[in-house]
Amino acid sequence: MNKKLFVLLVVLMSLSLIGIIFVQSYFINRSLENERQQFSLSVKRALSFVSKQIEDYEYRNYRDKIQSYLYNNKEPDSSAVQRLVVAFEDDDNDQTIIHRNIILEERFKIPSLFFEIDADSTDFSKYTNERITEVYKKSSLDKGSFERVSQIREIDDMEDEAKSFLYRETFKDFISSVDYPLYKRISPELIKVFIEKNLKNEGIEIDFEYAIYDNDLSTKIRTENFEKSLNTYGVPVFLDNNNESSYDLLVDFPGRNKFLISTILWMIILSIIFTSVIIIAYSSAIYQLIKQRQISQIKTDFINNMTHEFKTPIATINLALDSIRNPKIIDDKEKVLRYLGMIKDENKRMHAQVENVLRISKLEKNELNISKERLKLHDLIEDAVTHVQLIIEDRKGYIKLHLNADKSSVLANETHFTNVIVNILDNAIKYSDGAPKIDVYTENVANNILLKISDKGNGMSKQVQKRVFEKFYREHTGNVHNVKGHGLGLAYVKQIVDDHQGYISVESEKGKGSTFTVRLPLIS
The missing domain is CATH 3.30.565.10 (Histidine kinase-like ATPase, C-terminal domain)
Structure with missing residues (x-):
């Protein structure tokens, strides 16, 4: 093979191998980056659910405590009524429909000791909704009389959704207006349970450390080994009615990198195996090519050297034989013996060289005793x-x-x-x-x-x-x-x-x- 062509092939094969390794590395890095982004999204989604669960848990505690007190209290301290009246004329059926929606707000003073805060009492409201739908004959109204055809009257607490909204708003205003200790609002163990459950729902089951910070200052709610790092994620908790809060729930994952790598470990292992096979095969091929080229060159040199070394003895033997055949020399016994000695020496020299080759061959085959x-x-x-x-x-x-x-x-x-x-x-x-x-x-x-x-x-x-x-x-x-x-x-x-x-x-x-x-x- 031409030397330039051989070098060109080696260079092209090397560049191709480097390109394969680069592409493999690029895709592994991209996969790792995608897993990192997906991990971040999953964690943030889980923490947003945790924040909502913390809020729901705290509100349920508030509502459970308040409900029994409100409904067992006989007399409100004050009350207010809001009325909504809607009238509808039905000419085809000679009817007038009147709907009244009356919302009664009753205010109660509840001792603050019930909530363990530094105040004499706290105001809370109870809402009752009364709905009345009456149907009159329109002709009787025109004559100044009130002939009622039917009446539907419903009295109950406000609709669950509206009631929940009002109670929740009231609670947020209340809790933001008092200095209520954070560790009394929720326990660290419960927060850990919320975090574990929501992370598991997102397919993340690794160790974590967490803490709640108030305006970047650590609170008592934290794990012992929590430290802020590049792997720390945060979400605001205990939001007020303006969706603002000074509290942040921070979660750190010390083993995040190992977890991310484990998600694509099979891809990394297969890439390493296949790339290693390619490298080994490539190296072996290059080695064999270089070895074959060296052997070819060595054989060429060997043949040239052997030819060069045999050329002189053969030439000497031919000259000696020609001299012996010369009529003037063939009768000279001394010269004939001299030329015969030269022929014998040169023959021994060639025989020794052949023996060297044979001895090496036998040694390599373990045939030489x-x-x-x-x-x-x-x-x-x-x-x-x-x-x-x-x-x-x-x-x-x-x-x-x-x-x-x-x-x-x-x-x-x-x-x-x-x-x-x-x-x-x-x-x-x-x-x-x-x-x-x-x-x-x-x-x-x-x-x-x-x-x-x-x-x-x-x-x-x-x-x-x-x-x-x-x-x-x-x-x-x-x-x-x-x-x-x-x-x-x-x-x-x-x-x-x-x-x-x-x-x-x-x-x-x-x-x-x-x-x-x-x-x-x-x-x-």
Whole structure:
């Protein structure tokens, strides 16, 4: 895939994912805001019902106390009469209909002790309604006589609605004119019952705190933990005849936010689950794309490196074969043997490279049988050094051994672990532009032995250090192939060390060399 197209696809997919997350967040916020508004409306509606219930409760108490007193009282202190007379002429039936509505107001003085206020007495009124409907012959009225056809007479208290209105108005005027303690008008427990019932009717069943304030000053009617906050709602209570009041019922919901979130919790959970699935799938897809791209690039580099490394041996073998076929050389036994030796060496070199690939493959599939035995690590180090000693001397370098470990017995495979040390030494030689300068150290740490191989070569960057043990990985050097290899040596080293229950790491600085550290468990 073209690099620009790959980057474009990643950018578009990322923007789409960010857009999905943003849209999800937006709708969740909108839903939460709608729930918050609905909650506020429900609370305000419930509190308005509470205010009305408080007023009705107080009025019923007033009416119940007053009614028995008024109707048992024999003589009013004063009375007043209001009359309404309506006459209707019915010519077709020769009738005149006269309706009289008489309202009698009787005033009584009731001792104030009855209401526990500081006054001698209080005036209250009782209303009686008398309705008379009389039907006369119209012709008899014209002649000056009163011939009554029928009469309907009703005497009772005023209509319930009118009576209730008058009593309620009277009560409001009375209660606003006296200094009646608030805690005697209604109990805190009853207010709590009213609030709970009306909130439940609105579908709100959470804990709350409440208080009644008088001109922003707290009264005795309040819960212990009430505090004003952003979640406090209020409604006026004990309204007078002008629908005004200095009292406010305030209700606070400490757990409002949790309650609101719980109403859309299923939506949040599903959104998180689905979004997480999308993110995981997206991340996995991107990872696989990048991994496949890296593998493709690594394979390409591997093929190029292998081709480059096979090209020289093949060319050398061809030249050697052509030389042997030359009539002038074929009779020269010394030269023929020399060319045959070159062919054998180059063939061994290609065979070793193929073996490296096969060994890594078998290690990953756990098909490589590695038998271990008790060995001295110092002996393996000395054996490995002999493999590269001639190359070191040819390049005018040195290998210094500092075998300071008192104990060096390990459980290891002689061939493979020798190859591990040779590979590390070979890397130190290859990545030294000048004469290789290598120091080998051993030391005992607890129940382990540490093997450190330090060089003063080219070193490597932090990024390269993180990936140096990956299969096929080689540091990019452009098109310059001054260091031969195919990125399998150190991958093989790590596989073998891991199989020996060991640990390998590298410390390096660009231009100052590298130190490979191998830790192996000792055996007694």
